[in-house]
Amino acid sequence: MESHEYDWYILFPNHHQGLRLNRELKEQGIKNTIAPTPREASTSCGMSLIVGEADLESIMAVIEAKSIIIEKIVKIARKEWQYRSC
């Protein structure tokens, strides 16, 4: 499958780490979106970051350079967002 059909979610042990990476990436102009972690990625609730595949290498470098602790990176097939109530 083509890479653009996937979203990449970065998961964290806690939101402090997630917000740190969000801030670092913003400063470096790397696109990332805070999102609730989808069930396909983890059964735990909480924030994750959606990032682009093309940026993964630079993001990993930031994670290492800033000693940010992540839990895992999960690739999830992109689905067409549909309205649903919750």
Next chain:
Amino acid sequence: MADYKQMWTDLGMDLEKHDLLCEVLPEAFGGVYLSQQNRPQGMGFYDFVVSEIHGVRPAEMLEHQKQGGKVFGTFCVYVPDEVVFAAGGIAAGLCGGSQFWVSGGEKVLPANTCPLIKASVGARLDKTCPFFLIPDMYVGETTCDGKKKAWEILAGEVPFHIIDVPQMKRDKDVAAFEAEIMDFIAMVEKVTGNKITAERLGESIKLINNKRKGLQRLYNARKASPVPISGKDALLVTQIAFYDDPARCAQMANQLAEELEERVARQEGVFPANALRIMVSGTPMAIPNWKLHHIIETAGAAVVVEESCTGTRYFENLVDESATTVEGQVRALAERYMKTNCACFTPNPGRVEDIVRLADEYKVDGIIDTNLQFCNLYSTESFLVKQALADKGLPVMHIETDYSEQDYEQLRTRIEAFLEMLRK
């Protein structure tokens, strides 16, 4: 991943049932919010709050309680938060906006009760929301019959104080509300063990006014064309304002407003400049009720203002900060809160005047006047709203809906037809 299971267990939550809600949230939020393009960067904070919705803020409240502080759960914009914060407490708006909680409410309430009340009662009884389990006290009011009776049921669960909101707006009614605030002060002092002095109340009045000013500034940016932020995003900001820390709320709203002002200066918008501009008026949309805004905005029109409790009614009118005695401050609070125009008042010409004024200020093309199902007050008042707007030549449609997905396609058809009519 953040693990709040211990916190939820300690609160006595039904983890299995709550997990069903956690499962749905990412998809529901993604479908409504993450599907949008060119969102302001400042929305990242609000996306974070939703992502950690039953974690971060509840943990802050529990920490506050550990330090000896008290938490008060509220359900209405007539409850003066200033009093709670002046006593070192936290006030948190609890109104339920989730369909998930409705069935829990229906176990004890008549089916023909509005979904906001059913969801609020269901969230508490089903033990599926930490916000409903944390407060030391609930603060209700008398703004509708459904709520008044629901309070009697919830009072079996948690200590309850009820503020009697007058039904009319004569001078003696403002004086009566002033007396209600004095009673509320006495109750909050008793629960918190802290005296509310003029100095503390004065600081608290400034704190809540600053929050209102931040939200006003954000809404002001929505008057621009093209509009720099979607109605859905603005609605989310207001929904979160109900339970966030007020100082942080003001700070984040101001940051976002600054970004929006820069967008306005660049003439950058999230809809084309010629997109239809819609006002949504009526009953509140508690988090996570985003249905109507989503339908309107995915049909190509922008919601530019909400005349509702989750909109202008929440932050219009500031409390006069000049009083130096508690009595003077309470008078100022009563005067400010009694300016809010809810359909629970009779007569209520101020609300129609607000809608007409906002239509002009935000240059709207049409108004969607809506009420939650079984809300007799707003539903009845819709007749007068329609009549007054017709006199002014302002196009309006009335919609009654709930939190479910059942009428989604039907509403979409009706709204698209309304927008089509506006385009002609």
